[in-house]
Amino acid sequence: MARIPLKQLLADDPKKVLVLDGGQGTELENRGIKVANPVWSTIPFISESFWSDESSANRKIVEEMFNDFLAAGAEILMTITYQTSFKSVSENTPIKTLAAYDNLLTRIVDFSRDCIGEEKHLIGCIGPWGAHVCCEFTGDYGPNPESIDFYQYFKPQLDNFNRNEKLDLLGFETIPNIHELKAILSWDESILSKPFYIGLSVHEHGVLRDGTTMEGVAKVIKDLGDKINPNFLLLGINCVSFNQSPDILESLHRALPNMPLLAYPNSGEVYDTEKKIWLPNSDKLNSWDTVVKQYIGSGARIIGGCCRTTPKDIQEISAAVKKYT
Numbered sequence: 255m256a257r258i259p260l261k262q263l264l265a266d267d268p269k270k271v272l273v274l275d276g277g278q279g280t281e282l283e284n285r286g287i288k289v290a291n292p293v294w295s296t297i298p299f300i301s302e303s304f305w306s307d308e309s310s311a312n313r314k315i316v317e318e319m320f321n322d323f324l325a326a327g328a329e330i331l332m333t334i335t336y337q338t339s340f341k342s343v344s345e346n347t348p349i350k351t352l353a354a355y356d357n358l359l360t361r362i363v364d365f366s367r368d369c370i371g372e373e374k375h376l377i378g379c380i381g382p383w384g385a386h387v388c389c390e391f392t393g394d395y396g397p398n399p400e401s402i403d404f405y406q407y408f409k410p411q412l413d414n415f416n417r418n419e420k421l422d423l424l425g426f427e428t429i430p431n432i433h434e435l436k437a438i439l440s441w442d443e444s445i446l447s448k449p450f451y452i453g454l455s456v457h458e459h460g461v462l463r464d465g466t467t468m469e470g471v472a473k474v475i476k477d478l479g480d481k482i483n484p485n486f487l488l489l490g491i492n493c494v495s496f497n498q499s500p501d502i503l504e505s506l507h508r509a510l511p512n513m514p515l516l517a518y519p520n521s522g523e524v525y526d527t528e529k530k531i532w533l534p535n536s537d538k539l540n541s542w543d544t545v546v547k548q549y550i551g552s553g554a555r556i557i558g559g560c561c562r563t564t565p566k567d568i569q570e571i572s573a574a575v576k577k578y579t
C-alpha cells in the first residue's frame with residue numbers, strides 16, 4: 255500500500271495539514287442528482303444501473319466530482335455514505351437485508367477507491383443518528399437521548415467499514431448531541447478498530463446543537479483519561495457556519511489544547527429540513543485564506559469544506575494550507 259497510515263503521517267510531521275474534499279451531497283445536487291429524499295446523497299448508488307452500466311449518467315457525475323475535488327487539491331476524500339445507515343437504507347429503499355446492505359457498502363467503497371486512486375486517503379463517512387430523522391442541525395434527540403441504542407444503529411456500517419482495507423479513517427460527522435458523542439467515545443477497539451474522527455455539529459453561538467458547551471465536550475474526553483480508544487485521532491467541527499467556524503474551533507482548542515483538530519464548515523447557508531433546500535444566511539465575512547490561517551493556529555490537521563462548498567472552495571483551501579504550513 256502506497257499510503258502512509260494517517261496516525262503516522264500526522265505524528266511524523268507535526269506541521270502537516272491535509273486538505274479534505276468538499277460537500278459531496280450538495281455538489282452532486284449542483285451536478286443534477288436529486289438528493290432530496292430519505293437516503294439523501296446515497297440515492298445514486300441504490301439503482302442497479304449505477305453498477306451494471308459503466309456509462310450511466312450518475313456514475314459519470316460521481317466520477318467527475320471526485321476528479322474535480324482531486325484536481326482542486328484534496329488529499330483525503332470521503333465516501334458518499336452520510337445517510338447510508340442500515341436503518342435509513344432498509345426502511346427507504348429496496349435493499350432490505352444485512353447481506354444486501356453489506357454488498358452496497360462494499361461496492362461504494364470499492365468504487366470510491368477506484369475514483370481516487372491508491373495514493374490518496376479515503377474516509378468512510380458515517381452520518382449521525384440524527385441524519386435519519388433530520389435533526390443534525392437541532393440536536394433534538396427526543397425526551398430520552400440517553401436511552402437511544404446508538405451502537406445498534408451504527409453497527410452494520412461499522413462492521414463493514416472496520417474490515418475494509420480500502421478505508422484509512424472512519425469519520426463520524428455532524429454529531430449534534432452529547433449522548434451520541436459519549437456513546438461513540440465509549441466504544442473500544444473491538445467496536446472501532448480503525449482510526450476515527452468525530453466532527454461536531456455546532457451552533458453558530460459556539461455550543462453543540464443540543465446546548466452543550468465546548469468545555470462540556472472536553473470534559474467527556476478528559477474524564478475518559480487513558481481509557482479512551484487509541485483509534486480516536488481527531489476531533490473537530492463540520493457543517494457549521496463558515497463565519498463563526500474559526501472562533502468555534504479556537505474554543506475547542508482552548509478546551510482541549512493537545513487534541514489534533516479538524517474543521518470543514520459549510521458555506522454559511524442554512525438547511526431547511528422540511529423543503530430539503532439551502533437558504534441564504536449572512537454573507538461570507540472572511541476569505542478561506544483568513545479562515546484557514548486561524549484554523550491552523552488552533553491546531554487543525556485536516557481542513558476542508560462541508561455542505562454547499564465546491565471544488566473552487568477546495569482550491570482556495572489548498573492554496574491557503576500551502577501558504578501557512
Ligand SMILES: C[S+](C)CC[C@H](N)C(=O)O
Pocket residue numbers: 291292294337384385386388389390428493525527530561
Ligand atoms: C447534512 S444534511 C443536508 C443531510 C440531509 C438531511 N439529513 C436530510 O435528510 O434532509
Ligand SMILES: N[C@@H](CCS)C(=O)O
Pocket residue numbers: 276277278279280295332336379427428493560561
Ligand atoms: N459528508 C457529507 C456531509 C454532510 S453534513 C457530505 O459532504 O455530503
Ligand SMILES: [Zn+2]
Pocket residue numbers: 277492493520560561
Ligand atoms: Zn454538511
